[in-house]
Amino acid sequence: MAKINIGSRDRIMKGNTELRPVSCSDDGYVFVRAGSVPELHEDLTHDQIKRLIDSSALRIDRDWYEEGNARARLIAGVDSLSDLPREEANELIRREYFVTEFLKREANDKNVKRTDASIWETILSIDASRLQRNARCDQALKRRKPPSARTFRRWLSAYEKDGFNVLALRNRYRNSGNPYSNMDPEVYRLLTSHAASYCDERRPTISHVFRSLKAEIAKLNLERSANGISQLTCPAKSTLSRKIKALNQFEVYASRHGISKARAKFAIVSTGLDVTRPLQHVQIDEWSIQLHTIAADLGLSDVMTAEDRRALKMERLKVCLVLDVATRCVLGFRISSRTDASNAIATLAMVVSDKNSIAKTAGCKSDWPMGGPPSLVSPDAGPAFIDEHFRGCIANLKAVYENAPASLSYLRGHVERVFGSIHTGLTPHFTGRSFTNVVDKGEYESENRASIFTKQLPRLFVRWIVDVYHHTPHEGLGQETPYLAWKRLTDLYGIAAPPNAHQRREIFGVELERNLHPRGVRVQGLYYQSEALQVWRRQVGDTTVTLRFDPLDIGYVSVWIGNSWLTVPSVRAVVRGVNLYTWLDAVTDLKRTHQENARHYEHIVHDAIRAIAQTADQAIRRTAVFATRPTVDELNHVESGLMLGFDFVDNDAPEEVPKATLLDGGIPVASAQSPSNGSDAPAAPVSRERRGHLED
Structure with a gap:
């Protein structure tokens, strides 16, 4: 061999x-x-x-x-010529012919130069010889105009720069145009409702549905004309056809022909990825949310002004989602304005976290039991997913990282299909009533309607995923629901034990540097102390230590001691299980309502934390779904001024200043006249807007 x-x-x-x-x-x-x-x-x-x-x-x-080939793929957006449509591939071959012929002639003929005149003369000669080859007198020839010297120079430069790869000759026209819908929200609402009317046992044709759409728009235009409002433009029949084809085809066929015939038509005929058990293979990807389109689908045009709609169209949010391939269950998702590794890491942390509290907070009727450590994680090649920290978290979960190449979309097609289901299936199950009620009640008076809608969005997504998507028959599961598939396969195979809260903090926590001193370490105005930490301090002295902090549970930190992580509790049991955003709101609220007294007893602080945590419309925003994972700089900035003029003490403490013993001092506080005692960062006032950035 x-x-x-x-x-x-x-x-x-x-x-x-x-x-x-x-x-x-x-x-x-x-x-x-x-x-x-x-x-x-x-x-x-x-x-x-x-x-x-x-x-x-x-x-x-x-x-x-090879560098040139990689650059060519980056420019072309595909891996090989075979990935392009035949017509476009033929055009690239034509361009390559001109370039390679020129290079041959340049190498063999000293008269061939790279001046405009010489290039144009050579191009004409190449074009003439190309038409003469294998030509017959009885054949009609399709001749295209040869490239200009300027265009050819651009081809030649790209071809040489990118390793003489034909893909380097592809243009960027595919990136032209507006990727967002410019359709009037009212027209879009009518288009969506009429597309849904196609799903009827009377089996209306697309032409019939289109005539109905035209008639309704014409009727609206009469009313708008009488009121001096601009006319609506009816979308083309092809637009309606595309909208209908984007619907769930199993549901369309079942609505028109019956469920039994639909099951027979859409029976599984291929196995796809070789996955048999839950968490064997999970996929993670990001999707851009078109807020103005969702708002229009929910019928919110009547309560939103043109300025509101423009604000929604300008706002860019991303949903990062993790899907289990075997059961098609959503293991976690986050909505954020960020598209960085930090958001991807926080989404991955949801996979191994209990999400039932999130479902309960959002008002779901069903539970959300899906989760656990995956065996294989397949992201795409986006910058957030190739980050070293993200890959390190996967390694710490003892999972295999398998990056899906950009062209091999079938390796992550399941999660991309879920994004399509969100786009087409989210709004038919909800109305704008809950949003309208919030506006009518006069809540959020200082905020515009666009901001209110954005804050309601996480609850909408959680409700749809937990109560609708997980309990809807899935084509890829033989019409079994994802929820039942999870129950069946976990009963059969089981799942690996998920990391506990301390392990999750060690894997996913935000890494900080803090001073170690007799009172332990201080993070966000709270002291964390243990006997083991002081034993280490007696060995190394007052020094700087590395710790990891979980914004979703500030009751503990993990401190790096020698060669392992040490779990250190807060000296205040009241904050155990409390997330950072609730704590920040509680401190701010107590500062505002008790300005005359800087010392607050622990039961008062506990009551404030409990009241804020139970505020329904804010609770969902503090969960892992929407709360932005803070960076190191943001945590340091907030901490520098958090506890100015504020302290809380034990319920039975005397009115005088507490003794500065190891645990009696509570949270030491800087007064307005002097710097804080033992502070890790210089004190500086922090505005409520800056602190609120951690939430928004």
């Missing part, structure tokens, strides 16, 4: 697993799985490699990781 040469810049794909060559001999190769922690090695003989290639189980892409 002849030896197969594999270069260090080749990409080797064995199924869905990427291999990297480690060593080579006359017998074969030793490979390591890319991204595996710990490294997993595999040996293949040359004969085995040949058989795997012949059976299409192994694929080798030559020079895949």
Whole structure:
């Protein structure tokens, strides 16, 4: 068997697993799985490699990781010429012919220069010779105008710069245009409702539905004309057709032909990814939310002004979502204006966290039991998912990281389909009544309607995922619901034990640096102390320590001691199980309502925390769904002025200033005239708007 040469810049794909060559001999190769922690090695003989290639189980892409080829793929947005439509691929081949012929002539003819005149003369000669090759006198030729010297110079530069790869010649026209809908919200509402009317046992045709849509818009235009309002434009029939095709096709067929016929038509005929048990393979991805479109679908046009709609159209929110492939259950999601690794890490933390409290807070009728440590995590190639910290969290969960290439969308098609279901299925199950009630009640008086709607959105998403999506028959599960699939498969296979709260903090917590002193360490105005921490202090002295802080439970911190994490509790049991945002609101509220007294007894603080935590319309925003994961700089900034003029003491403490013993002092406080005693950061006033940034 002849030896197969594999270069260090080749990409080797064995199924869905990427291999990297480690060593080579006359017998074969030793490979390591890319991204595996710990490294997993595999040996293949040359004969085995040949058989795997012949059976299409192994694929080798030559020079895949060469810089020029990588740059060309980045520009083209595809991996190979075969990924393009035939017409566009032919155009790239035509461009490459001009470029390569010019390079040949330049190498063999000194008269061929890169001046405009010489380039144009050479292009005409190349074009003429191309038409003469293999031409017959009885054939009609389709001739295209040759490129100008300026255009050709751009082709030539890109081709040489990107490793002589034909993909470098692709233009960027595909990125042109407005990706967001410019349709009038009222027209969009009518389009959506008429598309839904197609799902009827009377089986109306698209033409019939379109005539009904035109008639209703014409009727509205008469009323608008009488009131001096601009006319609505009826969308094209093709637009209605696309809207209908975007609906869940199983539900459409079942509505028109009956559930039994739909089940027979949409029976599973392929296995897809080889996944059999829960959490064996999870996918994570991001999706842009078009707030103005969702608001229009909910029928909120009557309570929103044109300024409100413009504000929604300008606001950009992302939903980051994790899906279990075997059961199609949503394991966690977050809505955020950020699209960074921090948000991806927080979403991943939801996968191994209990989410029943979130469902209860959102008013769900069902529970949300799905979660646990995954075996394989497949994100796309976005910057948030290739971040080292994100990959480190996956490794700490003892999971395998498998990055899905941009062109292989089927490796993450399940989660992308969920995004499509959200877009088409969210709004039919809800109305704008709850939003309208909030406006009518006069709540949030200082905020515009667009801001109110944004704050209601997390509750809407949780309700739809937990109560609707998880309990709707799924095409990919043979019409079993994701909820029942989770119950059935977890009963059959079980799941691995999830990390506890302390382990989650060690894996996902925000890493901070704090001073270690007799009172322990101080974070967000709270002291954390333990005997083990002081034993370490007696060994190393007053020094700086690294700790990890969980914004969703500020009752403990994890401090790095020697070569392991030490769990250290807060000296105040009242904050255990309390999230950072509730704590910040409680401190701010007590400062505002008790300005005459800077010392507050612990039971007063406890009552404030409990009252704020039970505020329904704010509680969902403090959960992992919507609360922005704060950065190190934001935590330090808030902490610098959080406790100015504020302290709380034990219920039985005397009125005089408490003694500065190890635990008696409560939370030491800086007065307005002097710096805080033992503070880790310089005191500075922090505005409520700046502190509120952690929430919003």
